[in-house]
Amino acid sequence: MTGEPHIARKPSEHLSGAGVIVKALQDQGVEVIFGYPGGAVLPLYDELFKTNNLRHILVRHEQAAVHAAEGYARSTGKIGVVLVTSGPGATNAVTGLTDALMDSIPIVCLTGQVPTHLIGTDAFQEADTTGITRACTKHNYLVKKSEELSDVMHEAFYVAANGRPGPVVVDLPKDILFADAPYFAPQDVRPCAYQPKTNGDLTKIEQAAELLAKAQRPIIYGGGGLINSGPAACKLLQEFAELTGFPVTLTLMGLGAFPASNPNFLGMLGMHGTYEANLAMHNCDVMLNIGARFDDRVTGRIDAFSPRATKIHIDIDQSSINKNVLADIPILGDAERVLTTMIDYWKKKKLSPRVDSLKSWWIEINSWRSKECLKFEQDDKIIKPQFAIKRLFEKTQNRDVFISTEVGQHQMWAAQYFGFDKPNRWMTSGGLGTMGYGLPAAMGTQVAHPDALVIDIAGDASILMNMQEFSTIIQYRLPVKVFIINNQWMGMVRQWQELNHGSRYSQSYTESLPDFIQLAQSFGGTGMVAETVDDLDKVIDEMINSEKFFIADIRVQKEESCFPMIPSGAAHNEMILSAKDTENAKTSAEGMALV
Amino acid sequence: MSSQKPNSDRRHTIAVLVDNEPGVLARVIGLFAGRGYNIESLTVSEVDAVKGYSRITIVTSGTDMVIEQIKALLDRLVPVHMVEDLTLQGPCLERELGLVKVVNAGENRIEALRIADMFRARAIDSTLNSFVFELTGSPKKLNAFIELMSGLGETEITRGGVVAMARGSGIGLRNAKS
Numbered sequence A: 001m002t003g004e005p006h007i008a009r010k011p012s013e014h015l016s017g018a019g020v021i022v023k024a025l026q027d028q029g030v031e032v033i034f035g036y037p038g039g040a041v042l043p044l045y046d047e048l049f050k051t052n053n054l055r056h057i058l059v060r061h062e063q064a065a066v067h068a069a070e071g072y073a074r075s076t077g078k079i080g081v082v083l084v085t086s087g088p089g090a091t092n093a094v095t096g097l098t099d100a101l102m103d104s105i106p107i108v109c110l111t112g113q114v115p116t117h118l119i120g121t122d123a124f125q126e127a128d129t130t131g132i133t134r135a136c137t138k139h140n141y142l143v144k145k146s147e148e149l150s151d152v153m154h155e156a157f158y159v160a161a162n163g164r165p166g167p168v169v170v171d172l173p174k175d176i177l178f179a180d181a182p183y184f185a186p187q188d189v190r191p192c193a194y195q196p197k198t199n200g201d202l203t204k205i206e207q208a209a210e211l212l213a214k215a216q217r218p219i220i221y222g223g224g225g226l227i228n229s230g231p232a233a234c235k236l237l238q239e240f241a242e243l244t245g246f247p248v249t250l251t252l253m254g255l256g257a258f259p260a261s262n263p264n265f266l267g268m269l270g271m272h273g274t275y276e277a278n279l280a281m282h283n284c285d286v287m288l289n290i291g292a293r294f295d296d297r298v299t300g301r302i303d304a305f306s307p308r309a310t311k312i313h314i315d316i317d318q319s320s321i322n323k324n325v326l327a328d329i330p331i332l333g334d335a336e337r338v339l340t341t342m343i344d345y346w347k348k349k350k351l352s353p354r355v356d357s358l359k360s361w362w363i364e365i366n367s368w369r370s371k372e373c374l375k376f377e378q379d380d381k382i383i384k385p386q387f388a389i390k391r392l393f394e395k396t397q398n399r400d401v402f403i404s405t406e407v408g409q410h411q412m413w414a415a416q417y418f419g420f421d422k423p424n425r426w427m428t429s430g431g432l433g434t435m436g437y438g439l440p441a442a443m444g445t446q447v448a449h450p451d452a453l454v455i456d457i458a459g460d461a462s463i464l465m466n467m468q469e470f471s472t473i474i475q476y477r478l479p480v481k482v483f484i485i486n487n488q489w490m491g492m493v494r495q496w497q498e499l500n501h502g503s504r505y506s507q508s509y510t511e512s513l514p515d516f517i518q519l520a521q522s523f524g525g526t527g528m529v530a531e532t533v534d535d536l537d538k539v540i541d542e543m544i545n546s547e548k549f550f551i552a553d554i555r556v557q558k559e560e561s562c563f564p565m566i567p568s569g570a571a572h573n574e575m576i577l578s579a580k581d582t583e584n585a586k587t588s589a590e591g592m593a594l595v
Numbered sequence B: 001m002s003s004q005k006p007n008s009d010r011r012h013t014i015a016v017l018v019d020n021e022p023g024v025l026a027r028v029i030g031l032f033a034g035r036g037y038n039i040e041s042l043t044v045s046e047v048d049a050v051k052g053y054s055r056i057t058i059v060t061s062g063t064d065m066v067i068e069q070i071k072a073l074l075d076r077l078v079p080v081h082m083v084e085d086l087t088l089q090g091p092c093l094e095r096e097l098g099l100v101k102v103v104n105a106g107e108n109r110i111e112a113l114r115i116a117d118m119f120r121a122r123a124i125d126s127t128l129n130s131f132v133f134e135l136t137g138s139p140k141k142l143n144a145f146i147e148l149m150s151g152l153g154e155t156e157i158t159r160g161g162v163v164a165m166a167r168g169s170g171i172g173l174r175n176a177k178s
């Protein structure tokens, strides 16, 4: 909070604290809040009761409120809003906040707090919320004076969305909700010290363009920053790739930022990325990273990562640059603005790529492509998980479709076999890898897009982690679809145990799975099982044509592993392509210690 | 072509201008603790009561990459107005205040006074068998003084931490972002 003396500002009105909050939410353009009530926030719920144009979605667990808000935010580009009570309400939200921090999702989370005079007394349902969430939010506030309330509210929205987006917590003591409070409109708020740079250094951008024009084996590596920058940034990426003919690969968080159907697209890179994407990263001479953060899932063994490349890194967050990998040309700025400048320069200077070397680069890439690393064999009986997702993709292409996932093998298969041509269509927990993310995220997505086809591609273990939300889904008549890749295992855990722990399957088999169809029915939804290949298409058709909450229980090949794979601690050019390769591939001792 | 050269650790003195509000110090310290960075010294005090700014001086050490991370992470904290790496700008002024109590008798007492005089330390308290000296100077000077005193009796030490500023006529941290 800046202590800048304000030149006598006039509040536009005086309200109760709760009134100020609701007014601020409205002035910030909020349409939906995901929340759960409790003693400390009752005055705010009372205010909501009297308000018509703010929709409140009553979740069944506060973690789900945050994931739902993430799904809402990710699929719309807007800020997701959460409201929870003090103590357990706030602590339940912590996983969601951490998830949003890791994946840079803009969230404003309002938490109740005990009244100011009781703070520090271990009062009923008191938790040190700002203390607990300091490490899992972009910023947090404890409002101790009602005069500050409207400034804090507006600033929270500003901070959540600007620079590298992230979650912001506003902790609200109960007495502040009752107190008289002046209201200042967004345009009257006090100045904020947080002023991220967005334009990018012009000389560096020009340098980058010149370098790219000289590149012999260039690659564009895009990440979630493109999605956060917005659809315009994604369009510019496409324009640049078409202008230059450069190959493009995307991170898990970036999927959809460049059309999967574009011939320049090499697929996802990283641990379960494609062979061609990873080898192109390994062998490139100039790398253009736009809004990705050289995550360990992407780089593999860091000292062997892309050894010959000159690296250009565009990022809105200074601390993401030179964190894991040194950038030769660091460009601090927003992807859309930097790309605009770069393309303008490219055109103005009439730059052109080196056609000959680019041609032989593509020949090399196509030789890697011809390995068909995502090929699998489907017999006529047991459904392969890859096949299930491939069919789901093929059958939903004429629909307005949004996909969320849980965490595990199914998530990686979804990333590999479901192509996204547009941004904001893919909701997944990348950084934190939170099982239980997908269902509430789908719910939030469906709230934002009531007529769209929203599908949570789930694992049988993950879906149990936030399944109380079936109840929310039914209450609001959200026609969310859950497509369970049911292998009865915590598949990804099983795969690692097979690879690194001598196939000792410690605690990774799920006994006593529920009957998912009856489960759906007990909440008021419906569902179907696919046991064999013959059932699959019918179940998918039924699901996508259903107007209700629907669970498709797809019984897949249980011991299938997810390939290709870079074993942990290995380099991009040490990929395993299939189960057969794993016999020779021994994970290094160092790799064993990695997650 | 970048390589991941793990160059050696270097000591840096970083000045940070922040809003003087509850929790801001916790944010700064949490940033170091959460990532295992080392704090050698940290001081903080309000420097502009009207604007409500405090200035934090942090002494830390790390490779160039780590120091760059630390500065970037500090800079993206919302209440932070400005981050200045004083070490990068050439030798800066560093001062620290120390209080040194030494308990001794006879010759050692006289020797302590002699050394204190050389260091321009002031005795601010004395009993028949003890002195408390006040000393300001560079951290190095304090180290030297403390080492000498500890040879002259039982000692108790308290140090205020480093405060630092760039040399020359340039005004650094006054030009805050907003």
Ligand SMILES: Cc1ncc(C[n+]2csc(CCOP(=O)(O)OP(=O)(O)O)c2C)c(N)n1
Residues within 6 Å of the ligand: A406, A407, A408, A409, A410, A411, A433, A434, A435, A436, A458, A459, A460, A461, A462, A463, A485, A487, A489, A490, A491, A492, A493
């Ligand atoms: C909350 C949480 N706990 C534990 C894990 C570790 N983990 C990662 S994948 C996985 C198994 C997921 O099983 P399932 O949902 O059935 O998906 P599958 O891998 O079989 O497709 C586990 C336990 C996690 N990612 N998140």
